[in-house]
Amino acid sequence: MITVLEPATEAALAEIPAADEEQLDAAVARAKESYPTWRALAPGERARKLRELTLALEHHHEELAQLEARNVGKPIADARAEMAMVIDTFGYYAGAPEWPHGDTIPVAGGQAFTVREPLGVVGLITPWNFPLLIASWKLAPALAAGNTVVLKPAVLTPMTALRFEEIASEAGIPEGVVNVLVGSGATVGQRLVEHPDVAKIAFTGSTEVGRQIAAGAAPTIKRVTLELGGKSPNIVFADADLARAAAAAPGAVFGNAGQDCCARSRILVQREAIDEFMHALGEAVRSMRVGDPLDERTQMGPLISAGQRETVSSFLNDGAPIAIRGSAPDGPGYWFAPTVLAPVDPGARAAREEIFGPIAVVIPFVDEADAVALANDTIYGLSGSVWTRDGAKALRVARALQCGVLSINSNTSVRVATPFGGFKQSGYGRELGPDALDAYSEVKSIFFATS
Numbered sequence: 001m002i003t004v005l006e007p008a009t010e011a012a013l014a015e016i017p018a019a020d021e022e023q024l025d026a027a028v029a030r031a032k033e034s035y036p037t038w039r040a041l042a043p044g045e046r047a048r049k050l051r052e053l054t055l056a057l058e059h060h061h062e063e064l065a066q067l068e069a070r071n072v073g074k075p076i077a078d079a080r081a082e083m084a085m086v087i088d089t090f091g092y093y094a095g096a097p098e099w100p101h102g103d104t105i106p107v108a109g110g111q112a113f114t115v116r117e118p119l120g121v122v123g124l125i126t127p128w129n130f131p132l133l134i135a136s137w138k139l140a141p142a143l144a145a146g147n148t149v150v151l152k153p154a155v156l157t158p159m160t161a162l163r164f165e166e167i168a169s170e171a172g173i174p175e176g177v178v179n180v181l182v183g184s185g186a187t188v189g190q191r192l193v194e195h196p197d198v199a200k201i202a203f204t205g206s207t208e209v210g211r212q213i214a215a216g217a218a219p220t221i222k223r224v225t226l227e228l229g230g231k232s233p234n235i236v237f238a239d240a241d242l243a244r245a246a247a248a249a250p251g252a253v254f255g256n257a258g259q260d261c262c263a264r265s266r267i268l269v270q271r272e273a274i275d276e277f278m279h280a281l282g283e284a285v286r287s288m289r290v291g292d293p294l295d296e297r298t299q300m301g302p303l304i305s306a307g308q309r310e311t312v313s314s315f316l317n318d319g320a321p322i323a324i325r326g327s328a329p330d331g332p333g334y335w336f337a338p339t340v341l342a343p344v345d346p347g348a349r350a351a352r353e354e355i356f357g358p359i360a361v362v363i364p365f366v367d368e369a370d371a372v373a374l375a376n377d378t379i380y381g382l383s384g385s386v387w388t389r390d391g392a393k394a395l396r397v398a399r400a401l402q403c404g405v406l407s408i409n410s411n412t413s414v415r416v417a418t419p420f421g422g423f424k425q426s427g428y429g430r431e432l433g434p435d436a437l438d439a440y441s442e443v444k445s446i447f448f449a450t451s
């Protein structure tokens with residue numbers, strides 16, 4: 001049995017039987033059996049079923065938000081916003097079966113054209129930080145493209161995925177099209193990756209496990225998309241609206257208690273602006289409300305587990321230059337106060353490793369070239385921000401940064417309609433937007449002779 005905990009209280013939320021490899025094989029077999037029928041549905045019919053699922057999710061919006069807030073320890077306001085995006089994601093891709101796709105290509109002797117075919121059974125492996133949200137970015141395009149799925153959520157946070165499976169069934173998604181299996185990554189996750197009847201793995205999680213997944217998928221030449229870690233820069237030039245940049249910075253790194261692959265955890269500030277910026281940042285961090293996830297006013301909850309708190313704490317060893325410390329509750333729960341280290345040497349461990357907790361580092365820079373060099377000096381390349389009032393400089397820096405998602409005078413990373421994914425060791429493949437459908441289908445080129 002798996003005991004699922006509430007990170008804010010350390011109390012048990014549920015006891016769930018852990019699936020084994022045999023059950024995984026059975027889930028893949030169900031998905032394989034249901035694939036020909038799901039794939040053969042008329043595009044308008046598959047779209048109708050996905051619209052009905054979208055409406056059912058809307059009906060369960062608050063229930064799913066409460067469940068996610070309790071299981072992850074995230075503020076209820078954030079959980080509601082995430083569930084709204086889950087609904088929007090299904091709403092967006094519900095139309096996709098009827099979107100035009102493919103090309104007609106001029107060739108001699110006939111007509112050449114391309115079509116997109118679904119892959120078959122797709123395995124989805126998801127993390128604990130945004131459980132149903134990240135699952136929806138995979139589920140919705142995979143189903144819209146005509147695939148059937150086996151979803152393995154993280155054992156720490158399986159509650160909303162299990163509820164999703166029930167809601168999908170009640171909404172009329174045919175038996176076997178959506179299969180959710182709760183079991184450990186090392187056993188059922190690994191088996192899903194290696195399974196000969198699984199055509200593709202879509203994974204979000206750590207870069208280390210991403211490497212294992214790419215290796216495990218190689219013998220069967222599985223398609224793989226990987227959305228991995230990050231160490232994203234938040235670059236603040238001296239000519240920026242410093243008050244706005246400083247007020248927005250805590251949300252960009254301490255949101256979800258810093259357990260966010262897009263966390264802007266390296267704040268690069270131009271030297272001449274550092275005093276003014278740090279003063280405003282201090283006020284913003286100290287005013288953050290850290291506490292009960294179910295309190296409407298809470299802005300940051302606890303970390304996911306005792307283990308995660310231990311890992312995060314290791315970055316505050318002797319000599320860590322703690323410049324700003326917010327507050328956190330005492331007592332049960334995996335609490336950790338939002339913390340800013342400054343100034344931090346770019347070679348320091350806290351500046352190089354993904355902390356995945358509420359610790360930000362501030363690194364001073366001299367000029368534009370220095371900012372770009374520091375920002376790109378990492379194995380990661382997921383997201384980033386640039387704050388300046390100089391439009392040309394903003395665009396130059398945006399083009400020079402090696403990352404998949406970038407915002408100017410803003411810290412947003414994800415939108416349903418725009419592609420999301422990483423450069424370098426932050427992964428490959430794109431989720432969301434029209435691009436996600438490419439990751440769940442193959443191009444077929446057809447030639448029809450007319451002579």
Ligand code: NDP
Nearest residue numbers: 126127153154155184185189190205206209228229261356
């Ligand atoms: P993992 O990468 O270990 O877990 C992500 C998912 O992969 C979970 O469902 C996990 O299963 C599964 N998994 C683990 N090992 C395997 C395997 N060999 N084969 C197939 N599936 C597997 O992330 P963690 O949860 O351990 O978090 C560790 C670190 O990863 C964090 O501190 C953070 O740095 C990073 N991370 C990044 C995320 C992102 O959004 N990019 C999200 C989460 C973590 P299970 O855990 O259930 O056993």
